Amino acid sequence: MQRSNSITRENGVSNLHVGIVNNDPRQRKFSISACRRHSIELNENQFMLIIMFSNAETNERISYKQDGSRFGASQLTLKFATNSLYKIFVKARPPQDFVTLNIGGSELKLIQVDTDFGEYAAVWNTSDKTPTKKGTRQDIQFILVGDGHKTLNKNIQVKFYPRSDSHASWGQKLDQITWHCEVNEFGAVSVTEEQTV
Template sequence: MDCDTNFKLTMSIKKESDGVPVFFKVDGNRFKKERTVKLMVDTRYRVDFSFKPTQTMTGAIICGEEVETTERVYDSTASAYSSRLHTEGALPSPKGHRDDLPFVVLMKGGLVMQMSLQVKFYKSGDSQHCDWGSTFHCIEYDCETHTDAGIVAILKETVR
């Protein structure tokens, strides 16, 4: 499978109401992934996707639901898009349990990129547990496209 293009995707999540970033904690090897992002149920979040060099995003599917995507920046060096994540209907995660939050990024040419975050859902308003830990500024994905297979492969994932 030949690589067509390499690019970097940076994804961030912030509370929509006040723009405050979410937090994560390091769980070590207790779960599937080393880090767990903390989210509250019944809360709206803004999810930002930034591409360098410029890539065209045509849509997003978050938690199996197609969400509206808005183009924020598109020039010769970079592009950026925003979507929304609403945790309405999610249940707080039981103690010692983590949930998988799937994301699908749809791109020009029918390319599909799939990734997921390990999350723990807290009760709405539970800032005592949800709003502490390390600030989740973003997650960076080093990617390469494989147009013959219609996929975007993730080469490296870095949490900042």
């Protein structure tokens, strides 16, 4: 599947337009099998969430660093540039209904790309972010709210670079993050396992 994406600005607001060029499910860029070769059995309170980030201007996937246990919160650091636009694609399997996404304090409009596959898109503007101090990392919240007050709230470890700093795009490219999720009786979603490709 190829997506035709464009971003327009109206009154200072960025709008993401997502179109499907080839609606062949076999061509989908999201990959569950790339994360695990064996089948995954999920009960009614579990789902898998796949997340992809890319630069909205270049369509290039974001870079990441393997930091080991240097910073405690995560072994993985996602790299972003300030004053930039990023596309975020979210897919749930089995399909889930989501309403809003908040990342790093920014409330984003979710656009439903494919109802059959529980796939959504959003655009994130990092103009309100400041560069991360050298030798440090930041934890930002990734909050996804679904139907029935189902809420996932997870910190992700990031580093923001000045837009002019090429280090933001150095390193290994992140194809996708897969979270194995479980919903409790109160609607809180916990991530029981994380995989990156």
